[in-house]
Amino acid sequence: MALDQQRNWTISMAESLQATKDKTAAAAKPHEQSTASFPIRDDDPKPHGYHSTEPAYLPDELLLEILSYVSHTPEAQKSLHTCCLLSRQWYTAALPYLYAYPKIYGKNYDPFVRTLCPSINLRVKDSPLASLVKVLNLGLLVHHSSKSVTARVLRRTEASLEEFVAPQASFAINSFAALSKSHNLRSLDLSLVSEAQPLDKLFSSLRSLKHLERLRFPRSSGFGAKTVDPDSIIWPPALKDLYLSGGIDANFLYGIVHFPPSLERLTIEHCPQAKSHAIRALLTTLSRARLPLKSLSLSHLPRLGISSLDPVLGLFPDLEELSVSVDYITPAIFNPDFQEWQSEDTPNFTNHKLRTLAFTNSGNPGVDDKFSPIDVLLTLDEGSFPNLRKVRIARSLGWERGETRDETEALIDRLVELGTKDYGEKTGVFAAMSTHQWRNANWKDWAGVWIID
Incomplete structure (x- = not known):
């Protein structure tokens, strides 16, 4: 009986398999008959081995969440361009990210300009894409543009522009009008501009920028006029980060x-x-203003003497970061003589808020032995600068070589000891952190000696 059941099951399965094969062959015959009259050629497209399906639909909220991560990757521009080619939904979602932070270089600048400025006359035709640009970085351009084209692009993007980096050779006074109307501008970088700009016109254009927080002056020579009217120097009210460079003279x-x-x-x-004397006058004016200055950087000032900046720490007791070239300081920076600067207050370094100290090199010969790690270590042992935890040293000073290496390791051990204590007691830089941030923080990132190039 069991054998009969097995035989019946085998026969039924064989019949079902044969019926399936017959149906498949019958379905393929009409296609073969329709193509029988056309001979097969070598250049005919070959059938693919996969099935095409409709793309999966994703909610707009999920797309925006995905694109927010894609826009911060190194290949964001290429990836966002690919996303725009997927479908209309992806195009609509990815387009604002694509034009918000465009990466502009020589080859793609002309197509970019033609897209934003299809017509020279602003009233003839306007591009809706211009209102999507938030960051306009033209720092990679040298002779790829003209002054009129730069001014035109600024006029098109002035309503939405938040950050602007000026090109080297194609920025001039005709762009000041568009800058004055960029009311959302937060960062203005003119450090690459090679042509001298009229200082009074520039300050006049910046007065209306109430949200400007970062300003970098050009490094071009002769930036300032021979005489500067103090009344014309009116800074943007929200300015937090100021970079002075170039041909700035004593008059300025x-x-x-x-x-x-x-x-x-x-x-x-x-x-x-x-x-x-001009740098001292500037820093003295800044010190008396009692501003919330947290970071100060001074370097590549060839007319300064070997100890011109020794009193700088005493002028700013609330300073948290100082970067200074060893060309203009001596170990007396930790105990400066303030009579020369006519300071009214006696410095008290036991309550100083300095956390990060960086020593750089401006290239003058014979300065690598002016300062040593022992000078910093002795200052910490005396109780001065109780919040100092980070020391950054230019590689050219040689603190990691020879006999100085042992002194550097001793300084590292001292800073690490202080940083470990801060982390255990939740003091210093860790005091302002929440409990979750404090537990996940790595104290090694906040204490030690770093060699910088």
């Missing part, structure tokens, strides 16, 4: 009689015409 530095009340970072670099 003496002409600064006030600073924006919100200034937190100041950088003075690459100023061949700035003299010691």
Whole structure:
């Protein structure tokens, strides 16, 4: 009986398999008959081995979440361009991200300009894509544009522009009008501009920028006029980060009689015409203003003496970051003589808020032995600068070589000891962190000696 059941099951399965084969062959015959009259050629397209399906639909909220991550990747522009080619839904969602932070270089600049400025006359035809641009970085352009084209692009994007980096050779006074109307501008970088700009016209254009937080002056020579009217120097009210460089002379530095009340970072670099007395006058004015200055950087000032900046720490007791070239300081920076700068207050370094100290090299010969790790270590042992945890050293100073290496390791051990104590007691930089941030923080990122190039 069992054998009969097995035989019946085998026969039924064989019949079912044969019926399936017959149906498949019958379905293929009409296709064979329709193509029988056409001979097969070598260049005929070959059938693919996969089945095409409709693309899966994703909600717009999910697309925007995905694109927000894609837009921060190194290949964001290429990836976002690919996303725009998928479907209309992806195109609509990815287009604002694609034009918000465009990466512009020589080859794609002309198509970019033609897209934003299809007509020279602003009233003839306008591109809706211009209102999507938030960051316009033309720093990679040299002779790929003209001054009129740069001004035209700024006029098209002035309503939405938040950050602008000017090109080297194609930025001029005809762009000032568009800058004055960029009311959402937060960062303006003119450091690459090679042509001298009229200082009074520039300040006049920046007065209306109430949201401007970061300003970098050009490094071009002769930036300032021979005489500067102090009344014309009116800073944007929200300015927090100021970068002074280029042909800034004593007249310009003496002409600064006030600073924006919100200034937190100041950088003075690459100023061949700035003299010691002018830099001192500027820093003294800044110190008396009692501004919330947190970071100060001074380097590449060839007219300064070997100890011109020794009193800088005493002028700013609330300073948290200082970067200074060893060309202009001596170990007396930790105990400066303030009579020369006519300071009214006696410095008290036991309550100083300095956390990060960086020593750079401006290229003058014979400065690699002016400062040593022992000078910093002795200062910490004396109780000065109780919040100092980070020390950054230029590689050219040689703190990681020879006999100085042992002194550097001793300084590292001392800073790590202080950083470990801060983390265990939740003091110093960890005091302002939440409990979750404090537990996930790595104290090694906040204490030690770093070699910088």
